[in-house]
Ligand SMILES: [Zn+2]
């Protein structure tokens with residue numbers, strides 16, 4: 073039986089979100105109907121709603137890609153989930169049998185690029201809606217592919233597992249899974265939103281001895297230190313370039329530099345701040361489509377590595393449940409990063425507050 077769900081609908085880039093009822097289909101082959109309990113507002117949603125993220129975002133559609141919920145109904149052919157399971161919908165599916173899924177080097181999956189029509193199983197006034205990022209979680213109910221759902225333990229709070237659907241995992245995984253920061257390393261983290269603060273926690277878990285937190289907002293210092301930063305740098309107060317400053321205070325640059333802003337200039341500063349010979353500059357922030365990066369290529373010959381990370385390199389069905397276990401073992405703290413809980417009706421105000429840089433993570437609770 074189709075269900076009626078309240079959802080946020082984006083009709084066109086830049087147009088105000090409509091909060092209204094949509095009709096959700098019965099799950100088809102390999103699909104699962106999920107009641108979303110919590111869904112977070114991510115900076116990527118702002119870019120997507122503005123039409124700045126071309127891939128996997130089409131209008132009209134339901135935005136949102138960071139959520140936690142409960143399985144309500146399973147379609148034919150679903151073998152790994154049953155009614156009542158708690159799940160995290162995830163942007164990178166894990167089909168389990170493509171070349172990507174077989175490789176430990178990536179969390180991407182061939183099913184991200186092929187094999188799905190990117191339409192939600194949702195309809196609004198007779199119009200089929202797209203699912204932003206193949207998910208579309210700003211809806212109380214949604215139909216998702218089984219391969220895009222991580223089954224997780226039931227004692228974890230929904231707002232916190234929602235955060236592990238994107239932002240928290242992007243930061244934690246960048247340090248733990250992608251960079252594999254070694255104990256004793258010096259780490260710099262540029263940009264202290266939820267992702268940067270999660271990178272700091274990941275670096276702390278890995279045993280980094282120095283964690284230099286960088287942000288132009290001095291109000292971020294206290295929380296950064298609570299997450300594990302050992303020092304704080306405000307680029308606005310420097311009389312030199314940020315990269316040069318980090319090279320000076322570390323001797324020759326940081327072993328790992330994480331860029332969590334998604335701007336060309338901060339990626340360049342991050343690369344400049346990276347240690348010669350072995351340093352890794354990890355781009356975590358999402359720069360707008362069409363931007364091009366220029367860096368001095370000889371520095372690559374001298375041993376610097378420039379790489380990027382997508383959702384922290386965490387695989388969906390095999391990786392995310394392990395992070396939920398580590399959350400519940402209190403290895404890291406997401407509660408302190410969830411600064412606002414709102415209703416679906418308050419979503420536009422929540423997005424505007426995020427754009428102004430207020431709070432860390434806002435989560436919609438259904
Ligand atoms: Zn996100």
Ligand SMILES: [Zn+2]
Pocket residue numbers: 165166167168169170171172173180181182183
């Ligand atoms: Zn796959």
